[in-house]
Amino acid sequence: MAKTFTFDAPDFGSLLDELNAGYIVTLTKANGASIILQHGNDRDENDDEIIRFTIRPKAGAAASRTQVENMPITAGDLCDFLVGLEFANYESIKA
Secondary structure (H helix, E strand, C coil), X not given: CCCCEECCHHHHHHHHHHHHCCEEEEEECCCCCEEEEEEXXXXXXXXXXXXXXXXXXXXXXXXXXXXXXXXXXXXXXXXXXXXXXXXXXXXXXXC
């Protein structure tokens, strides 16, 4: 079984720093599904920064129909979404 970690608020602070520095962050679940995050360089109607994220389901024919690409989300909503989720891998690469 793959070792996992539970995403928490300090993890989100570090993730936000990396996104603001121009990195693309990939969070991968133990089943192979992943969330890919990138700073959107724009703001919503409330002047909140927008982050773009893509959900890539685990491999399989049925999973390809549920992929979500380049969805905008605010940092606060993203934090609420991620905190408490378990992941097997955290990776960041310079965009």
